[in-house]
Amino acid sequence: MRKFLLQTSFVTMSLCPLFSKAQTQPAAIIDHINQRFEQYTRDNYRQQLYIQTDKTTYLAGETIWMKLYCSILAFGDVPDMSKIVYVEVLNEKNQPVLQQKLGIHEGLGEGFLTLLPTMETGNYTLCAYTKWMQNFGEEYFFKQPVTIINTFEQLSLVDSKQSKKAIIKFATNGGQLVAGVKNFVAYSIKDPAGNGLEASGKIVDNAGNFVTDIKPGKFGIDSFSFTPQSNKKYKALIHFNQQDTIVALPEVKDQGYVVTYSMKDHFTIMVETSMPVGQTYYSTVVQNNGKITAVDVAPVIPDATNPKNHKIHFYFKGKNPIREGVNEITVFDNEYNIVGQRLFFQPPTAKLNITTKVNKSIYGKREKVDIDVATKDSSDQTVPANLSVKVIRKDQLDLNKVDDIQSYHMLTSHINGIVEEPAYYFAGSNNVVEDANMLLLLQGKYSVDWSAVFNTKQPKFLYAPELNGHIVTGKVTNKRTGKPMPNTMVYLSIPGKQVRFFATTSDDNGYISVEVPGYYGDGDLVVQPAPQDSAAQIAINSPYYVHKEQPIFHTTQDVILTKAAVNDLKQRHREMQIQQAFFGDSLTLLAYKGPTDSAAFYGPPDEQFNLDDYTRFRTMEEVFREYVPTVMVRKHSDGLHLLALDKGLNSPKFFDRDPFILLDGVPIFNNKKFFEYDPLKVRKGSVVAHQYIYNNLKVDGIVSLQTYKGDLDGYQLEPYVTVQEYNGLQYPRAFYSPQYDGRSRNNRRMPDYRNLLYWSPNVKIGNDGNGKVNFYTCDIPGEYLIVVEGISTNGQVGYTYTDFKVE
Structure with missing residues (x-):
């Protein structure tokens, strides 16, 4: 990546022929800007998220199906290495009503959100981000409007034609x-x-x-x-x-700067100012998605028509700095203060070309549909790609203007709020550039923090990227004084059939951070300090972003429906009830249940035992005396203790200190409680018969026991132990799509009222650029839409759609 950035910097300097090498002041300015921007992009790399959903309007109780794409903004062909995406549904106050963690791999992922049947009718926002993105604020999160209608409520519907409220906005360069x-x-x-x-x-x-x-x-x-x-x-x-x-x-x-541009003959950036000018040069930078395309320096010249004003013109003869997508133009004075900014859109020509072909245009009920999918790059060469495919019935309930992957990557990710018909700006009409640039002036946002670019201090980020798995964070304080407790050992466990135990030490400010890879499903976090630090109080942070209370897309929670949509709404209600009644079990089928690796953190143990293989004893003391040769029971003045064998010595002998005891991955330090625990609740155990070091934890052997359900089965934890509900990654769910043979096709006793006929978020196209998908139609006649979008292995994105009828 560094090599690529250096190459980019070299090219951008070559775009500045305005000054000769002898003119050291402009050359020094150009060098400084390039060097600082290169450092900034390395330290502040930006991620871009896009989510394709199956639709934009849902009934309460339905499922939102999602395909996730994550890339590094400056390098669209480089998938991001983050492993977790946080997805939320936000209400009109920007507060979460649903939250979920979804796994991604090499920039791609999938998941779903099941809407609660009790959700209120209204306009909501689907929001998604990674942990690293939280460092830069929610302005850069993925956000999409969704409408949720609770058909069990009395609806107050508003006809869009009768809407009498107008929202009026004026925007100028610089806001004045x-x-x-x-x-x-x-x-x-x-x-x-x-x-x-x-x-x-x-x-x-x-x-x-x-x-x-x-x-x-x-x-x-x-x-x-x-x-x-x-x-x-x-x-x-x-x-x-x-x-x-x-x-x-x-x-x-009375004083200020106005920045304009012109594409006549060659690209020119023009700055006019009424400010008193006490400097010789101004500089400008043009950058596109984190890559500088041009840096230039120009002198100040008096305005011939108005002596009070001055002009600065940046000419790019034969070297057009404008790239496809949104270009950010920034003009600086000699102290690198921003004097003006503009955004400029260039429609793309390089894209992933996706073609779909169905075997016919009209199908019968429960008939098989075959789709041929082909992918080519912008040079008409076949290219491998990862695609998502959805097939949905057309109706009047598509209430939100949402993006496809191309419009989001190239335009709308640079815009705040709603964009009406994003596809228009990619249709090739004559006024597209002018219309897009007006839109950008009204709603555009800039991606570079130029104050950080020219700040030589090393940036500090609160959130680390989750490159291997979820990171649990928290803080250790003294429960009596409330002050942070540095250098305090903290044990974190996730009880279950798989031993999940982690140890860490708080930093100088009492903060802790634990990486928890491969954690799926709902569960509890058990967090505790070492017994000698029982005065410690450990608070676990929520991994989700704390949103500001502000509307994102809609200025009203009212659902605006035309009268024509009411019949479609009634039909969708019937369809949902019938599908859940007849196919409820199939609709909730999990595709798989996370990783299959069940190895404990300590690796292969020196001894394992399954207590069901033996005659069961009723005390822990008898179990270890009779069945576990690598552990010895000793009675001291304060009660019974375990001592593990040290096989790491040439002549093995037992340790003098207690081993580290775990029950379902939770450390146990109270020997009295441990020996009183009912061994009939324990299924199996393992022993590490040598000294073991894990981070700052050094123990004389490990004894790990597991109950039948992995839930501690009634063991009473100490008062200083914190137990907190904490959800891991979502288990993926298989989309239910029936397969009809001749007999089942005619079985009308099982109605098929699907409005989403097909959803496949992971269609892989090989090197030959060809692929196939197939599905069956349902019992509802109408027009259906096939939408295919995705990304090629070289980072190009594309989108296409076609339709067919069911009669």
Whole structure:
């Protein structure tokens, strides 16, 4: 990766022919920017998440099916190595109502969320992120609007045509108007669901003088330019839905910068300022997804038409710095302070081309459908790929404008809020670039923290990337004083049939961090200090992000439905009830149950014993005296003790200290309780008959016992032990898709009311670029949509769809 970044830096410097080598000041600026950005991208590498879902509107009680894609932003062809993705459903207050941990491998994963039958009707947000992404804030999380309808509630439905609320926004470069300089202003007029509205109006100053007419175009967005005057205020008078609304424009500042660009002949970045200029050079950087494409330095020149103003022009003759997707343009003064920024969209030509072919266009009920899938890269060469395929019935309940993988990677991941019809910006129409750049001015976001780029201090991150498995974090404090307890040994266990035990030591601030790979399913964490530190109080942190209370997509929780959607809603309700009644067991079938490796943390033991192979004794003392030769029972003044044999010596002998005793992976330090425990509850055990070192833990042998269910079976833990419910990774679930032969096809006693006919999140296409999938239709006639999207091995993404009918 470092080598690639160095190559990138070399290329970007070659894009700056404006100055000769003798001009050391511009060259030094270019060198400094390249070096600092290279260091920044190494230290602050950004991940990008995308999730494909089976649909966007659900009934309470249905399942959200998901395919996950995770890549490193600067290197789209490099899969991310994180192992965990955190997925949540957030309500209108940005608070989680469902949470789940999903596993990913080499940047790909799958999972599901089962919506509770009691969930309230409303607009929600599907949110996903990795632990590393939490360092940079939720602005960079994956977010998608979803609507959930509880059909058992009395619904208050609103016809979208009757929506009377308009959300009006004006945006300028830098968030302000600059007096005496031509300003570019974008505006949008939309309803609460993000749909553009038809309206008209005009811009006037505070004296009522006319400036310009406004009338939003496609998706309720348009723009205008004008030169504001000092000491004046401007407002928009907007007429919508037989009502007049007054909206103030951004404040006019006497001094400032305005950044524009032009693609005429060659790409040019133009800066006009009314600021007093006391410096010789300004610099600009163009970067695309974490890669610098150009750095340039330009002198300040007076404005010939207005002596109070100055201009800076950055010319890129024959070297277009604009790359496919969203380009970030940033202009700096000589102290590397940002004076202006703009975003520029270039529609992509390089993509994964996916073609699908069905064997016919009209099918009967319960008939087999065969789909041929082919993948080629942008040079028309076959390419291997990983795809997801869904087949769903078309209806009027598709209430949200969501992305496909291409639009998300190339455009909408750089935008806050809803984008109406993301596919439009990739359709190749004449106004796409202009429309996209207005959208970016209104809702765009920047990915680089330039203050961090030029900060020479090594960054400190609160969250480490989870490269091997989930990381449990917490803090150790003194329960009496509340102060952190540094250098305190902490034992963490996950009781179960597989021995899961971890030991760590708190740092100087009392924090602990334990990596727990391969932990699947629901369970408990048992956390405790060493007995001599029983005054320690251990708090385990939630691994989920603490969201700010703010709406993400919708400004209302109301579900907006057309009257035409009501019949579809009733049919979906019937379908869900019938499917769950007849196929409930099949719908919850797990694909597999996590890893099969059952080896304990200490590796192969020196002795193992299964107590069911022997005559059972009723005391622990008798069990160890009679059946476990590598462990000796000794009676001391304070009661019975175990001593393990040290086979690590040339002449083995028993240790003088107690071994480390585990019950279902939980350390046991109370000998009295241990010897009073009923051995009939213990199924098997193992012994490590030598000294064992694990992190800072050094023990004289290990005795590990396991109960039949792996649940401690009634053993009473000490008061200083913390037990906390803690969910591991989700077990994947197999999507139920019936296979009909001649006999079952005619068995109408088992109704098939699926609206999601097929879901396969992991369709692998080989080197020949060809693949096949098949499924059966259901009993419901209608139009059905096949959606295929995914990523090739060289990082190109693509999306396609086709349809067919069932009669």
